[in-house]
Amino acid sequence: MLIYLVFAVVAGFLLANQNPINADLRKIVGSPFLASALSNFVGSIFLGIITIIVSHTLFPSWTFITGEPVWVWLGGLLGGIYLTSNVLLFPRLGAVQTVILPILGQILMGIVIDSFGWFGALQISLSTFRFIGILITLVGVLIAVVLPSLSGKSQAKSSSNETKNLLVWRVWAVIVGGLSAIQQAINGHLGTLLHNPSQASFVSFFLGFLAIFLVALIVDRRLPKFSELKKAKVWNGFGGILGALFVLTTVLAVPQIGAGLTIMMALIGQIVGSMLVQQFGWWRSLRYNIQRFQVIGVLVMLLGIVFIKFL
Template structure:
C-alpha cells in the first residue's frame, strides 16, 4: 500500500510542474486553449507508446466496447471539462478560489466514491479516524494554499479585480462550478482506474482517456480561437515547453494504477499533497519561468497537517 501512496505523491509533484510549463507555452502561442491542446496531444502520443509497449494494442475490441456501460468512457470527457473549466474559472473568480474550490470538490467526491463504492471502486467505510483525517487534511490545504495567497497583496488585488462589479449570483454560480469541477476530476480518476481493471491494462486505459480528451479539447480550441499555432510560434518554443503532456500523461497513468489498490480518496489526497509540495518548490525556485515566491512557515505547517491527515485516514 505504501508504494502506491508514494507513487501517487510523486505523480502529484510532477503534475504541479505542468501548469507553469503550459503557462509559459500559452504565452508563446497566445492562447491557454492552444497550449492545453498541444499538451494533450503530446500526452496522448506518450501514452500510445506506453500502451503499445505494455499490451501491444491501443483500442479495445468491439466486443469489449459493446459489453460495457457508456459511463466507462467518460474519463477523457471529464478531463477535457476540467482543463477548460480551470482556464475559465481563473478569469471569472481569480487564482485563490480557482485553486481551492476544485480541491474541496475532489476530496469530498473521492471520499464519497470510496464510501459507497461508486464507479467500480472498492467500498471503504467512513470511520471516525478517516473523517477526522479528511478534516485535518482540508485544514492543511487551506493553510498551505489559501493563507499565503490571502496575505499576498498582488494576488488579492488580482482576484478582487476579477470579481469586482460582477453580479453576486454570477460569481456564486462560478464558485459552485469550481466545486463541481473538482467532483468531476475525482470521478475521472475513479472511472479511469476501473477502466484499467476491466482492460487489464493501465497503459491502454490511460491512452483511451487522453485520446478522447485530446479530441474534445481540440474541438473546443478551434471553436474558441478559430486558428492553429503558427510555425513562428512553434519555433519560438523551448524543448521543455513540450513536457506538459508527458507530466499530465504520467499523472493519469499512475492514478489508473493506484485507484484500484488504495481507493479513489487516498489516491486523490496523496496526489494533492504532491501538487502542493511541487507548487511551493516551483514558486520557491522560479522553475519554468514562473514568478518566484518564497516559502512561508504557513505552507510548511499546512503540508505537515496534510500528512497528519493522511496518517489519521490510514488508522482504520
C-alpha cells in the first residue's frame, strides 16, 4: 500500500510541473489548443509504447467497446478539457492558484462521487467529519487565494474589469477541478473493467488527444508550423509524458488504495510542486515569492483533507 501512496504523491508533483511546461509550449505555437494537442500526442505515444510492451495490443475489442456505457469513454475528453484549461489558467492565475482552485473542485466533486457511488466508485456517506473537512478546506482556499490578492491591492490597484475576469477564471478553475475528479473516477473504473491499467490510460489519453486536435483544427484552422516547433526545447515535450504518468498512476492506485486516498495524496504532491514552481520559476515560468498566506492556506487545506479522508 505504501508504494501506491508514494506513487500518487509523485504523480501529483509531476502534474504541477506539467502546467508551466505546457504554458511555455503555448507561447511557442501561439495557441492553447495546439499546445494541449501536442502534449496529449506525446503522452499518447508514451502510453502506447508502454501498452504494447505490457499487453501487445493497443485498443480493446469492438465487443468490449460496444458493450460498455458511453460514460466509460468520457475520461479522455474531460482530461483534454482539464489540460487545455490549465494552459489558459497558468499565465492568468499563477502556479499556486492554478493548482489550489482545481483542488477545491476535485475535493467537492470527489465527495459527491463518493456519496452517491457514481462512476463505479464505492459509496461513502457524508459524515460529520467529512462535512467539517469541507468547511476547513474552503477556509484554506480563502486564505491561500483571497488574502494574497487583498494584500496585493495595497501595492497595485486592479481595474474592475480585471477583477471580474479573475473571478471568472477562478470559478472555471474550480469547475475543471471537478471534471478532473470525474476523469480519475472514470479512468479507474475503466482500468478495472479492462484488467489492464496501461491500456485504460492509453485509451483515455488518446481519446483526449483526438478531441483536442479536432477543436484545434476548428478554432485555429492550422497545424503547428515546423518553424515554431524548432524553437521548442526538449523539455517542452515532457508535459505530455508527465500527464501520461499521472493518468497511469491514478489508474494503478485507485483499485489499490481507493479513489479518495489517491486523489488526496496526489493533491499533496500538486500543492508542493506548484509552490516550488512558483518560488524558483521552473520551466521558464515567472518567479513569485511564496507568501505566508499561501503557506498557511495550504496547511489549512491539508487539515481539511485529513478530516475528509481519514476521520
